Amino acid sequence: MIRNLFTIEECVWLCRNSRAPRLRSMSEFAESEIVLPNGPRKGMKFSPNTQPWVKLYLAEVDSGRWNDILMTGGRQGGKTLIGSQTPVPYHLFEVGESVIYALPDLDLAAYKWNNDLLPVIQKTKYAGLLPTRGAGSRGGQFSEIEFRNGAHLYFMTGGGGDAGRQGRTSRVVVITEADKMDGAGGTSEETDKIQQIIHCTDAFGSGRVIYSECTLTTKEGYTWRKYEEGTASRIALHCPICGAYVTPERDHLTGWEGIDNELDVREAARYHCPACADPWTEEQRYRANLEAVLVHRGQTVTSDGTVEGPLPRTRTLGFRWSAVNNMFLSAGDVAVEMWRHDIEQDEGEKDLKEREICQYLWAVPYEPPKHVDQGESLTYQGLMNRQISLRRGQAPASMPFVTVGCDVGKFLGHWAAVAWDQEARGHILDYGVVEFQTDLLGIEKAIPAGLKDWRENVIEKGWDGHQADKILIDSRFRPDEVRGFCLASGSKYLASAGYGTGQRSPYHHPKSVTGFVSALGDNYHIVRDHQFRVVNINSDFWKTFIQTRLMMPIGQGAFMTLFQCAAKGEHNSFVKHCLGERQTTKFLPSRGKVTVWELIREHAPNHWFDSLSLAAVAGHMVGVRVVGSEKKKTSSGWAALFK
Numbered sequence: 001m002i003r004n005l006f007t008i009e010e011c012v013w014l015c016r017n018s019r020a021p022r023l024r025s026m027s028e029f030a031e032s033e034i035v036l037p038n039g040p041r042k043g044m045k046f047s048p049n050t051q052p053w054v055k056l057y058l059a060e061v062d063s064g065r066w067n068d069i070l071m072t073g074g075r076q077g078g079k080t081l082i083g084s085q086t087p088v089p090y091h092l093f094e095v096g097e098s099v100i101y102a103l104p105d106l107d108l109a110a111y112k113w114n115n116d117l118l119p120v121i122q123k124t125k126y127a128g129l130l131p132t133r134g135a136g137s138r139g140g141q142f143s144e145i146e147f148r149n150g151a152h153l154y155f156m157t158g159g160g161g162d163a164g165r166q167g168r169t170s171r172v173v174v175i176t177e178a179d180k181m182d183g184a185g186g187t188s189e190e191t192d193k194i195q196q197i198i199h200c201t202d203a204f205g206s207g208r209v210i211y212s213e214c215t216l217t218t219k220e221g222y223t224w225r226k227y228e229e230g231t232a233s234r235i236a237l238h239c240p241i242c243g244a245y246v247t248p249e250r251d252h253l254t255g256w257e258g259i260d261n262e263l264d265v266r267e268a269a270r271y272h273c274p275a276c277a278d279p280w281t282e283e284q285r286y287r288a289n290l291e292a293v294l295v296h297r298g299q300t301v302t303s304d305g306t307v308e309g310p311l312p313r314t315r316t317l318g319f320r321w322s323a324v325n326n327m328f329l330s331a332g333d334v335a336v337e338m339w340r341h342d343i344e345q346d347e348g349e350k351d352l353k354e355r356e357i358c359q360y361l362w363a364v365p366y367e368p369p370k371h372v373d374q375g376e377s378l379t380y381q382g383l384m385n386r387q388i389s390l391r392r393g394q395a396p397a398s399m400p401f402v403t404v405g406c407d408v409g410k411f412l413g414h415w416a417a418v419a420w421d422q423e424a425r426g427h428i429l430d431y432g433v434v435e436f437q438t439d440l441l442g443i444e445k446a447i448p449a450g451l452k453d454w455r456e457n458v459i460e461k462g463w464d465g466h467q468a469d470k471i472l473i474d475s476r477f478r479p480d481e482v483r484g485f486c487l488a489s490g491s492k493y494l495a496s497a498g499y500g501t502g503q504r505s506p507y508h509h510p511k512s513v514t515g516f517v518s519a520l521g522d523n524y525h526i527v528r529d530h531q532f533r534v535v536n537i538n539s540d541f542w543k544t545f546i547q548t549r550l551m552m553p554i555g556q557g558a559f560m561t562l563f564q565c566a567a568k569g570e571h572n573s574f575v576k577h578c579l580g581e582r583q584t585t586k587f588l589p590s591r592g593k594v595t596v597w598e599l600i601r602e603h604a605p606n607h608w609f610d611s612l613s614l615a616a617v618a619g620h621m622v623g624v625r626v627v628g629s630e631k632k633k634t635s636s637g638w639a640a641l642f643k
Contacts, residue, residue: 069211070318074363076328087172091209102197131145131148172209178194198210233318244273246275278439338357341353380575405613407608407611499539546612549616
């Protein structure tokens with residue numbers, strides 16, 4: 001009789017352990033193994049529902065569609081944890097393969113190992129595979145760690161000679177702070193440092209995987225270039241109010257502008273749906289993120305959340321999340337940072353704050369202010385110093401003319417009222433916004449209704465005994481609605497359209513009055529379009545006109561002043577608009593060097609600046625003229641008004 005060599009339990013154990021373990025996806029690995037290593041949630045298990053964008057990102061990683069996986073986002077949102085702290089141990093231990101970890105220098109390598117990677121690995125079931133001796137078991141510098149399963153972690157940097165980025169082979173590369181490594185290594189004539197490291201995966205062909213995560217720097221940086229070359233994916237949030245799938249950006253965080261203290265800013269700030277314009281509570285924002293979908297370049301999303309359109313013809317995933325997707329920061333937290341930027345008076349600090357807002361909150365490339373080569377430019381302090389001792393709505397007795405300009409947008413119209421004397425000395429006596437209930441009425445009804453309310457409650461009431469002599473309203477956004485309103489409101493109201501060298505259409509001044517051209521002015525003319533009259537304007541000329549007035553020393557020439565603010569910070573948003581554009585020189589093949597006005601950065605606000613230029617055109621129409629030398633002295637009475 002043959003004796004049984006194994007018990008049933010031993011056979012079960014043998015069979016179970018003879019099977020190769022199932023390879024988990026990175027999503028499964030993260031949920032099972034990752035414990036947060038630092039921050040206020042230190043020691044807690046990872047959950048993708050904490051930051052809903054993580055689910056979208058990991059789903060793309062697990063799809064296997066991409067060779068290059070690039071992710072960018074703001075600060076304090078999990079970018080490093082998900083972009084590098086998770087892929088490294090996943091491939092080292094779950095997959096069991098060597099990994100190249102690329103970063104700017106070896107000093108940072110030791111820091112990343114001891115503070116980012118090691119604490120994560122120690123909390124996983126693979127902690128027993130950590131080395132007990134040699135590199136990585138204690139402190140000090142090292143460029144390679146061998147683990148007890150035979151996998152290696154190779155550190156490659158942007159410093160040193162090119163040889164340091166050669167001689168290693170791996171299927172997987174993880175890159176952190178990529179923009180700091182962008183450019184040719186040392187004196188090498190080879191390709192840039194990142195590409196040299198990526199070439200270490202050449203033996204694996206289409207099977208390679210490159211992960212990179214980095215805070216955005218500029219449009220020229222590696223991260224933004226790679227993002228746009230890849231899928232340039234966006235996160236579409238499901239609005240809990242109207243049901244549309246939308247991607248809110250910086251302009252959709254509103255309600256805090258013009259407030260003069262931090263607490264009220266924090267309470268008033270709300271993200272607004274780009275489709276219906278309704279504000280979201282924080283709970284609604286979280287729900288919108290939970291129900292989000294990822295939309296790649298060229299794709300669209302239907303009302304039921306179905307993403308339509310083919311995948312872009314690329315093997316590079318470009319994934320970006322921003323402040324609206326970061327559930328660690330409330331709308332109030334973000335608004336306070338933007339408010340601090342608005343009230344900052346030092347130009348250097350203001351520029352630094354703008355860089356931080358772009359890179360660390362909104363995950364957009366920072367664009368430094370464009371170089372101004374037309375002499376001096378406007379400054380925040382220079383404009384604030386133009387206040388004189390007149391309250392809002394008051395005009396100097398020597399300025400009998402009042403004109404108004406209004407720049408019309410989808411939800412708001414920005415207007416400014418200027419008092420003038422006959423020699424083009426001006427005083428900004430009031431400004432404000434017209435609200436259009438576009439989400440309730442539809443844009444066709446909302447703009448005329450809003451303008452009518454503005455006409456009755458602002459324009460017709462006047463300012464301290466002054467009535468507006470001429471009102472120009474920009475009509476390029478919605479011509480029919482604005483022109484119809486002006487026609488119904490009387491001859492003082494005129495629709496306008498600005499043209500400039502830096503815009504889609506340059507300005508062309510007619511040589512004479514014709515059946516179409518009813519009047520000629522200085523860098524503007526009036527045309528008849530059926531029953532409507534429209535003032536076509538050379539925007540470049542009249543913006544320069546306003547800038548010149550605002551830079552002219554008070555008491556000399558045709559200068560311009562501003563009413564005295566009643567509360568701290570009252571003028572901040574207005575001044576921000578006046579500084580939203582800069583005059584610069586461009587070379588156009590057909591015209592050579594030309595002077596143009598451009599936004600200092602993409603989406604910079606400039607509406608009140610536009611409204612001032614419209615008010616200046618209206619001033620010329622009622623007889624305001626610059627006469628004699630710009631240095632002509634004015635009456636000494638201005639000294640008493642100057643603050």
